[in-house]
Amino acid sequence: SQQGEEDPQALSIQEGENATMNCSYKTSINNLQWYRQNSGRGLVHLILIRSNEREKHSGRLRVTLDTSKKSSSLLITASRAADTASYFCATDGGFGNEKLTFGTGTRLTIIP
Amino acid sequence: GAGVSQSPSNKVTEKGKDVELRCDPISGHTALYWYRQSLGQGLEFLIYFQGNSAPDKSGLPSDRFSAERTGGSVSTLTIQRTQQEDSAVYLCASSPRGWETQYFGPGTRLLVL
Numbered sequence: 001s002q003q004g005e006e007d008p009q010a011l012s013i014q015e016g017e018n019a020t021m022n023c024s025y026k027t028s029i030n031n032l033q034w035y036r037q038n039s040g041r042g043l044v045h046l047i048l049i050r051s052n053e054r055e056k057h058s059g060r061l062r063v064t065l066d067t068s069k070k071s072s073s074l075l076i077t078a079s080r081a082a083d084t085a086s087y088f089c090a091t092d093g094g095f096g097n098e099k100l101t102f103g104t105g106t107r108l109t110i111i112p
Numbered sequence: 113g114a115g116v117s118q119s120p121s122n123k124v125t126e127k128g129k130d131v132e133l134r135c136d137p138i139s140g141h142t143a144l145y146w147y148r149q150s151l152g153q154g155l156e157f158l159i160y161f162q163g164n165s166a167p168d169k170s171g172l173p174s175d176r177f178s179a180e181r182t183g184g185s186v187s188t189l190t191i192q193r194t195q196q197e198d199s200a201v202y203l204c205a206s207s208p209r210g211w212e213t214q215y216f217g218p219g220t221r222l223l224v225l
Contacts, residue, residue, distance in 0.1 A: 042216035099157060
């Protein structure tokens with residue numbers, strides 16, 4: 001089974017609105033990462049948050065991490081058409097198990 | 113600087129043929145990864161190279177799959193006797209060291225007829 005699972009599987013919002021995606025995982029982690037994928041090709045790294053961090057910002061992106069609930073959220077504010085993509089969370093397996101496991105992703109569509 | 117490159121971009125082959133997929137990582141990156149992504153799915157880990165250490169092959173789905181990394185740089189993923197279920201996008205990524213930020217190539221889309 002997946003270590004990281006995104007929710008929802010698909011999300012459509014109007015341009016300018018905020019988009020929130022969630023990721024849940026099962027085991028302890030060292031860090032959690034979010035990636036974006038356009039058109040089924042290579043992934044682009046967005047942000048990495050460590051297990052001792054609770055929140056991180058990068059431009060219009062805000063990531064939170066709740067290790068007690070084993071969950072993370074990615075918020076994209078003031079969405080743009082160019083944000084249309086699939087978003088994946090990736091988690092490691094904690095100390096001594098650094099291999100990343102990717103979820104199945106959230107497909108985000110921004111409606112102009 | 114140049115990012116991760118992969119070749120070919122697309123490959124169509126007949127069932128039973130062997131294929132080789134190439135990955136050129138970012139110069140200086142010691143870690144290299146191969147993933148497979150089927151249509152509409154997440155990434156499936158295949159193999160991981162780190163420096164001179166023995167590769168982690170735990171994700172290879174069968175003995176038809178193998179990979180090499182020559183000189184700590186370029187990597188080749190080989191699929192022997194291809195099957196239709198091998199059809200997918202094969203993604204390569206590299207990173208400066210272990211399992212932190214990964215830089216992905218554009219992928220090779222493989223179609224087995």
